[in-house]
Amino acid sequence: MPIDRRKLLAAGAGGxxxxxxxxxxxxxxxxxxxxxxxxxxxxxxxxxLWTRAxxxxxxxxxxxxxxxxxxxxxxxxxxxxxxxxxxxxLRLSGLTPGKTYHYRVRAEGERRSEALEGSFTTAADECRDxxxxxxxxxxxxxxxxxxxxxxxxxxxxxxDAEPDFFLCSGDFVYADGPLVETVALPDGTxxxxxxxxxxxxxxxxxxxxxxxxxxxxxxxxxxAYLARVPMVNQWDDHEVTNNWYPGxxxxxxxxxxxxxxxxxxxxxxxxxxxxPGGFDAAGRIYRKVGYGPLLDLFVLDMRTYKSANxxxxxxxxxxxxxxxxxxxxxxxxxxxxxxxxxxxxxPIGLLVGDGAGAWEGIAExxxxxxxxxxxEIADLLSYCKREEVRNMVWLTADVHYTAAHHxxxxxxxxxxxxxxxxxxxxPLNAGAFGPNQLDATFGPEAVFVEAPPAxxxxxxxxxxxxxxxxxxxxxxxxxxxxxxxxxEARFTQSVEPVA
Numbered sequence: 001m002p003i004d005r006r007k008l009l010a011a012g013a014g015g016x017x018x019x020x021x022x023x024x025x026x027x028x029x030x031x032x033x034x035x036x037x038x039x040x041x042x043x044x045x046x047x048x049l050w051t052r053a054x055x056x057x058x059x060x061x062x063x064x065x066x067x068x069x070x071x072x073x074x075x076x077x078x079x080x081x082x083x084x085x086x087x088x089x090l091r092l093s094g095l096t097p098g099k100t101y102h103y104r105v106r107a108e109g110e111r112r113s114e115a116l117e118g119s120f121t122t123a124a125d126e127c128r129d130x131x132x133x134x135x136x137x138x139x140x141x142x143x144x145x146x147x148x149x150x151x152x153x154x155x156x157x158x159x160d161a162e163p164d165f166f167l168c169s170g171d172f173v174y175a176d177g178p179l180v181e182t183v184a185l186p187d188g189t190x191x192x193x194x195x196x197x198x199x200x201x202x203x204x205x206x207x208x209x210x211x212x213x214x215x216x217x218x219x220x221x222x223x224a225y226l227a228r229v230p231m232v233n234q235w236d237d238h239e240v241t242n243n244w245y246p247g248x249x250x251x252x253x254x255x256x257x258x259x260x261x262x263x264x265x266x267x268x269x270x271x272x273x274x275x276p277g278g279f280d281a282a283g284r285i286y287r288k289v290g291y292g293p294l295l296d297l298f299v300l301d302m303r304t305y306k307s308a309n310x311x312x313x314x315x316x317x318x319x320x321x322x323x324x325x326x327x328x329x330x331x332x333x334x335x336x337x338x339x340x341x342x343x344x345x346x347p348i349g350l351l352v353g354d355g356a357g358a359w360e361g362i363a364e365x366x367x368x369x370x371x372x373x374x375x376e377i378a379d380l381l382s383y384c385k386r387e388e389v390r391n392m393v394w395l396t397a398d399v400h401y402t403a404a405h406h407x408x409x410x411x412x413x414x415x416x417x418x419x420x421x422x423x424x425x426x427p428l429n430a431g432a433f434g435p436n437q438l439d440a441t442f443g444p445e446a447v448f449v450e451a452p453p454a455x456x457x458x459x460x461x462x463x464x465x466x467x468x469x470x471x472x473x474x475x476x477x478x479x480x481x482x483x484x485x486x487x488e489a490r491f492t493q494s495v496e497p498v499a
Contacts, residue, residue, distance in 0.1 A: 031107035036223035040276025050276035053107035098124035118227035134167035135466035136397030140430030144193040157487030169397035170236025173212035175203035213274035317372035349444035363439035381417035397426035401434035401451035412443025425467035431456035432463035
């Protein structure tokens with residue numbers, strides 16, 4: 001049985017953090033910051049800082065360019081109220097490019113909370129080495145925070161590389177993934193989850209969706225990583241429910257709310273409240289995050305505008321929608337950065353099913369001319385060839401294994417595009433699966449694949465992965481390393497830029 005959050009201060013090794021008690025008064029004590037601090041969407045001159053308090057208060061930030069906080073500037077942040085579950089974000093502007101900033105965050109009520117510290121480095125406005133990581137899928141398939149395993153220990157290995165930022169490729173929470181206290185493993189040992197009330201069932205209410213994020217932020221490794229590494233967030237399906245699409249009506253007994261649009265609205269609010277970036281100024285998840293002259297990151301939203309899964313194999317379909325597709329074409333054409341990294345929450349050529357006769361992803365399974373959602377990708381790729389958009393690389397997660405795919409018109413049915421690479425990496429802490437079959441439409445070749453021996457292999461077996469990208473400032477060569485849970489490179493690929 002799950003442990004009542006009002007009876008347990010649930011956390012990994014090293015300290016206890018209350019998941020959330022918005023109805024309890026702490027008038028006699030100072031406010032507390034309950035789930036750490038984060039930064040996100042860091043660019044040359046801007047960043048977003050995030051925190052959460054245990055009650056109504058105001059976010060206060062000290063910002064300095066020295067770790068001893070000498071000459072720090074104090075900034076008044078937003079009010080932390082029950083309307084946002086006491087979360088708050090402070091958007092910084094006017095920063096200096098290529099500078100490391102240190103920040104302290106407090107919550108101020110009648111008294112001030114103790115401070116939590118973090119840091120980030122802005123993008124340089126001149127050529128400088130860039131290092132960033134990506135992955136997805138946290139607490140999926142029943143595998144949650146296991147203190148005996150070291151919690152979400154992959155983040156320790158990721159932190160060792162001191163990346164400039166982390167791209168979360170979606171499924172940062174598993175709102176449809178309840179947890180139980182213990183899971184028997186094939187070798188006779190036991191996986192032991194930290195459990196809380198919000199993870200006892202699928203999320204349906206706003207409070208339950210918020211609880212998914214609060215649960216993951218109980219982990220010491222993740223909180224420490226996010227305090228030092230800025231995050232760029234996008235969402236995929238499990239922030240709402242498995243394989244969802246707009247307009248879907250669920251036929252699942254575990255849900256009392258069957259309308260996916262209702263669930264998605266609640267999930268979107270929780271996602272906005274609990275991620276430091278996640279949206280542009282217009283409230284869209286899809287956006288460009290510029291990171292200096294070497295890199296523009298194009299964050300896609302392949303959920304909000306997606307056509308229905310049962311109808312995916314029609315003559316046309318969509319995964320981006322007309323407005324997002326037009327935006328992506330325009331911004332890719334305008335980009336002056338050497339590399340254009342496409343952050344896609346779904347892989348292009350992998351077949352991902354959703355029940356009998358339905359496809360969840362982009363690939364249609366025909367291996368022929370583009371159909372359904374493939375038509376948008378074909379349109380985009382041919383446009384980029386025509387407009388001479390060079391040096392695109394696609395990064396994704398979703399399928400719970402790691403792979404390197406090279407797409408070439410020489411192998412493809414649809415041939416009106418320039419060759420490009422797609423790299424897949426994950427999960428961070430979830431069941432491992434795969435590999436999936438490739439569809440021939442865009443001519444993919446699986447140059448490297450590492451997948452588990454059986455479906456839903458636990459994190460204890462080690463099939464957990466992240467990707468790491470390095471762009472050399474002198475040569476402008478982009479190198480991708482697909483790394484395992486201990487930070488060991490399983491595959492490395494360098495790509496020369498095309499003038």
